Amino acid sequence: MHPRFHTAFSALPATLQSALQPYLDASDFPAMFTAEQAAAIRSGCGLDDDALAFALLPLAAACSLTPISHFHVGAIARGQSGNLYFGANMEFSGAPLQQSVHAEQSAVTHAWLRGEKALASITVNYTPCGHCRQFMNELNSGGALQIRLPGRAPATLADYLPDAFGPKDLDVASLLMDEVNHGHQLPLNDALTQAALAAANRSHAPYSNAHSGVALETADGSLYAGRYAENAAFNPSLPPLQAALILLNLSGGDCRAIRRAVLAEPQDASISQWDATRVTLAALGCQNVSRAAF
Numbered sequence: 572m573h574p575r576f577h578t579a580f581s582a583l584p585a586t587l588q589s590a591l592q593p594y595l596d597a598s599d600f601p602a603m604f605t606a607e608q609a610a611a612i613r614s615g616c617g618l619d620d621d622a623l624a625f626a627l628l629p630l631a632a633a634c635s636l637t638p639i640s641h642f643h644v645g646a647i648a649r650g651q652s653g654n655l656y657f658g659a660n661m662e663f664s665g666a667p668l669q670q671s672v673h674a675e676q677s678a679v680t681h682a683w684l685r686g687e688k689a690l691a692s693i694t695v696n697y698t699p700c701g702h703c704r705q706f707m708n709e710l711n712s713g714g715a716l717q718i719r720l721p722g723r724a725p726a727t728l729a730d731y732l733p734d735a736f737g738p739k740d741l742d743v744a745s746l747l748m749d750e751v752n753h754g755h756q757l758p759l760n761d762a763l764t765q766a767a768l769a770a771a772n773r774s775h776a777p778y779s780n781a782h783s784g785v786a787l788e789t790a791d792g793s794l795y796a797g798r799y800a801e802n803a804a805f806n807p808s809l810p811p812l813q814a815a816l817i818l819l820n821l822s823g824g825d826c827r828a829i830r831r832a833v834l835a836e837p838q839d840a841s842i843s844q845w846d847a848t849r850v851t852l853a854a855l856g857c858q859n860v861s862r863a864a865f
């Protein structure tokens with residue numbers, strides 16, 4: 572079991588510990604459970620869908636990286652497939668606070684990067700901030716997304732974000748988590764560059780059309796790619812580097828052990844991720860960053 576889970580795991584009820592341990596003990600535990608695994612866990616410990624998601628929150632929060640706030644937020648996103656995905660907040664010492672990742676963004680992006688097509692619900696241990704409500708308003712599940720909070724009645728995103736401004740106000744039909752392929756190409760065979768390009772091709776950038784992706788290679792040779800998730804309100808957009816860092820962190824990797832990074836983005840677009848990507852990676856100790864422009 573990854574050491575970050577030890578304290579939270581030890582506080583769980585014994586029946587839940589028994590049901591979870593085989594999965595958590597796997598060296599490649601991906602901080603998610605398939606629908607079948609979730610069903611097996613539920614039958615093993617007697618919890619229903621919502622109760623299991625609440626019970627998993629301390630494990631999700633244990634994945635947070637919070638050198639600035641020391642405030643641990645965990646989230647569990649449930650996909651329409653029934654899969655459960657962990658999410659946790661992330662902060663980066665030395666980088667602007669705007670580069671931070673909120674737990675809801677982490678769980679949503681985690682589900683998206685693992686191939687989930689839409690979300691049914693998200694369970695969080697603290698009430699979603701305004702930034703996250705707006706971020707989630709970009710999803711193809713829209714206002715119907717179920718929000719679950721400790722001690723609160725079940726509600727929807729529309730309940731938490733009334734009179735919302737979103738994609739439809741800008742006549743945008745393609746929503747976050749919709750399947751897309753923008754079809755950009757690069758004449759390069761380098762695996763990391765191709766991973767960044769593939770991520771850019773599946774990114775959500777309907778406002779700027781500056782499709783972008785980042786791929787990271789860590790010291791142990793693992794590769795993680797993240798896609799840009801743009802937002803109708805612009806500022807809550809999640810950069811492609813952050814998406815890749817979410818996947819790296821939740822997969823059990825070390826964000827301070829990145830040895831190479833590639834950003835794939837358009838040569839000439841109205842916006843660029845280049846400067847922000849380099850600054851944040853430098854704060855994580857990685858200077859080996861290249862830009863592949865298409």
Ligand SMILES: [Zn+2]
Nearest residue numbers: 673700702703
């Ligand atoms: Zn938030």
